[in-house]
Amino acid sequence: xxxxxxxxxxxxxxxxxxxxxxxxxxxxxxxxxxxxxxxxxxxxxxxxxxxxxxxxxxxxxxxxxxxxxxxxxxxxxxxxxxxxxxxxxxxxxxxxxxxxxxxxxxxxxxxxxxxxxxxxxxxxxxxxxxxxxxxxxxxxxxxxxxxxxxxxxxxxxxxxxxxxxxxxxxxxxxxxxxxxxxxxxxxxxxxxxxxxxxxxxxxxxxxxxxxxxxxxxxxxxxxxxxxxxxxxxxxxxxxxxxxxxxxxxxxxxxxxxxxxxxxxxxxxxxxxxxxxxxxxxxxxxxxxxxxxxxxxxxxxxxxxxxxxxxxxxxxxxxxxxxxxxxxxxxxxxxxxxxxxxxxxxxxxxxxxxxxxxxxxxxxxxxxxxxxxxxxxxxxxxxxxxxxxxxxxxxxxxxxxxxxxxxxxxxxxxxxxxxxxxxxxxxxxxxxxxxxxxxxxxxxxxxxxxxxxxxxxxxxxxxxxxxxxxxxxxxxxxxxxxx
Amino acid sequence: xxxxxxxxxxxxxxxxxxxxxxxxxxxxxxxxxxxxxxxxxxxxxxxxxxxxxxxxxxxxxxxxxxxxxxxxxxxxxxxxxxxxxxxxxxxxxxxxxxxxxxxxxxxxxxxxxxxxxxxxxxxxxxxxxxxxxxxxxxxxxxxxxxxxxxxxxxxxxxxxxxxxxxxxxxxxxxxxxxxxxxxxxxxxxxxxxxxxxxxxxxxxxxxxxxxxxxxxxxxxxxxxxxxxxxxxxxxxxxxxxxxxxxxxx
Ligand SMILES: Nc1ncnc2c1ncn2[C@@H]1O[C@H](COP(=O)(O)OP(=O)(O)OP(=O)(O)O)[C@@H](O)[C@H]1O
Ligand SMILES: [Mg+2]
Numbered sequence: 115x116x117x118x119x120x121x122x123x124x125x126x127x128x129x130x131x132x133x134x135x136x137x138x139x140x141x142x143x144x145x146x147x148x149x150x151x152x153x154x155x156x157x158x159x160x161x162x163x164x165x166x167x168x169x170x171x172x173x174x175x176x177x178x179x180x181x182x183x184x185x186x187x188x189x190x191x192x193x194x195x196x197x198x199x200x201x202x203x204x205x206x207x208x209x210x211x212x213x214x215x216x217x218x219x220x221x222x223x224x225x226x227x228x229x230x231x232x233x234x235x236x237x238x239x240x241x242x243x244x245x246x247x248x249x250x251x252x253x254x255x256x257x258x259x260x261x262x263x264x265x266x267x268x269x270x271x272x273x274x275x276x277x278x279x280x281x282x283x284x285x286x287x288x289x290x291x292x293x294x295x296x297x298x299x300x301x302x303x304x305x306x307x308x309x310x311x312x313x314x315x316x317x318x319x320x321x322x323x324x325x326x327x328x329x330x331x332x333x334x335x336x337x338x339x340x341x342x343x344x345x346x347x348x349x350x351x352x353x354x355x356x357x358x359x360x361x362x363x364x365x366x367x368x369x370x371x372x373x374x375x376x377x378x379x380x381x382x383x384x385x386x387x388x389x390x391x392x393x394x395x396x397x398x399x400x401x402x403x404x405x406x407x408x409x410x411x412x413x414x415x416x417x418x419x420x421x422x423x424x425x426x427x428x429x430x431x432x433x434x435x436x437x438x439x440x441x442x443x444x445x446x447x448x449x450x451x452x453x454x455x456x457x458x459x460x461x462x463x464x465x466x467x468x469x470x471x472x473x474x475x476x477x478x479x480x481x482x483x484x485x486x487x488x489x490x491x492x493x494x495x496x497x498x499x500x501x502x503x504x505x506x507x508x509x510x511x512x513x514x515x516x517x518x519x520x521x522x523x524x525x526x527x528x529x530x531x532x533x534x535x536x537x538x539x540x541x542x543x544x545x546x547x548x549x550x551x552x553x554x555x556x557x558x559x560x561x562x563x564x565x566x567x568x569x570x571x572x573x574x575x576x577x578x579x580x581x582x583x584x585x586x587x588x589x590x591x592x593x594x595x596x
Numbered sequence: 597x598x599x600x601x602x603x604x605x606x607x608x609x610x611x612x613x614x615x616x617x618x619x620x621x622x623x624x625x626x627x628x629x630x631x632x633x634x635x636x637x638x639x640x641x642x643x644x645x646x647x648x649x650x651x652x653x654x655x656x657x658x659x660x661x662x663x664x665x666x667x668x669x670x671x672x673x674x675x676x677x678x679x680x681x682x683x684x685x686x687x688x689x690x691x692x693x694x695x696x697x698x699x700x701x702x703x704x705x706x707x708x709x710x711x712x713x714x715x716x717x718x719x720x721x722x723x724x725x726x727x728x729x730x731x732x733x734x735x736x737x738x739x740x741x742x743x744x745x746x747x748x749x750x751x752x753x754x755x756x757x758x759x760x761x762x763x764x765x766x767x768x769x770x771x772x773x774x775x776x777x778x779x780x781x782x783x784x785x786x787x788x789x790x791x792x793x794x795x796x797x798x799x800x801x802x803x804x805x806x807x808x809x810x811x812x813x814x815x816x817x818x819x820x821x822x823x824x825x826x827x828x829x830x831x832x833x834x835x836x837x838x839x840x841x842x843x844x845x
Binding site: 542543544545547548549550551552553554555556558562563565566567568569570 | 652671672676681684688689690691697698701
């Protein structure tokens, strides 16, 4: 008799990308390809000052001499950087003054994404700086934030309104010589978010940005700069989603965080860029450089990420623990299904005394995906009494997928300690049967068990994000049965 | 149509190549408690698992009819949602999932499968607390991860809580009494007796007469080497307590 719990087969992996719709609006492109003129075009479109154009051009000439990194475990066909558009902006909103001027179709797109932009809908207390392709659409709650002296606006706007802060901090955490993708971003970045929290201020609400790639064949190069001045606090949420496309889309963002003395930054990301279809066709190439600088004593930066999307993820949110007693945290959930490839982790650089870092990484792999945790912990000779704790857990749902843990650790100070734990497990048949006996179907059972596995990290997310993230885990694993 | 809730006809079951159940027959009418006793390894847990649709075991011939429906080929969750519950002899741990969350998830799945409305969070909390109170389970336990680090007896109490929350039509208790202390046994069996009504039935697997004294089953079946070798009243349990299974071999 063939009574069976369905075993996974390639056919089972139907994961209709929930957000795969495109907004039909006119778009302004920069000419295809990349050269000095395109860099100038972008800078000109954004009416940038000369020093910024020079910085971009400097980045561009550095980039020309750089080589695409090949040390990761990722495998993908060579990217033709001349075969992409580096700037696209929806025509109607080239210079939006307020939300009212925004094309209703764009608003509709946000509504489909579940991001209510209208201020009255945000009484719950989240300010959104929404990046549609490259131009910032509008910012809500700005007035309220202004009362506290918090600056939260698009990067381009900040260049115009607060050039002195940008000039002081841009490229000080991720220099424009840092790495191939960050340098490319420095040359062609289109827009992004800017946040400044004044000394002593606890930001009165969670700040949130939703990124979204829309136009076909456009790379998205956002640049985010967040500065928490002395003794301030901010929690920042970044959500990413992109429509379904056959061809691969390139995404190379840079995020720089600066925490001054006694400041604390919590940076949370839920990333569900289009992962490609069940045969590995299409999907976003996500090459991101995120780094936080605990510049002042007693400062703290924590990264929390839920990565479920993208065909390729190359991402290592890091902390430079420069200030004494500073601390860095990295909490990550990385889910891979079908042919997704994830190479992600963190870097903790202990420079100051009594610095602490904590790394919790949960990898869930399914289908034929590969999921690598790559981490680096360095304790420098002068970093006394510093501590790191790393825990990497991987869960495998099918026999075809792979999970790898690559921790590099180095302590050059005898008074400091590094601790590493790693586990790898599968969902047991017993656990599955137990849940099924209670009436859950296989997908519900897996979602429940995976949620349990990821709980430690999910708990680190702000409430409203945690719910969304849980739902996302379920969607990402649809069709995958252990 | 028979008036029986469960009917097992000439059931043959293999684990791997080995035949474990060798032509088992059993009928349980509505509103009755039946007990199964039998030596270690005779096939009691295999029977519970097969009734629950566990695909580790292969039904080679025979039929299982539950609520007049042939469930021999159904999946475990389909059988569960028809109203069959098994309290596991060895409950599994699910790290990171709280008992409360688990209860909510399974209760919702059950309601949905049966076209019923799902309870709102506060109604559900009230409902669970009511059931938990019967078993002396407090909120702290509800917040713990499912069975993780629970003692043997605590796990059995958890199984009983799930039972009360789902309120099934047919309950299989696979040695739920094993590992319970004297007081816990009282609490759990009172909970079960309180659940009993005209529309449900119980199949109680146990090694001890003590539980049966509390549940007063209408029938006791003796399972030896994959077959029911004798059925009778509660006095059968007494006979086994005194003389063991030897006379049935
Ligand atoms: N998955 C399996 N594969 C192989 N043999 C199995 C499997 N499950 C059970 N068996 C065998 O089937 C027989 C019956 O086991 P079962 O667990 O039903 O015994 P039981 O009557 O419940 O015993 P106990 O009183 O000890 O709980 C045993 O010999 C056992 O080893
Ligand atoms: Mg048994």
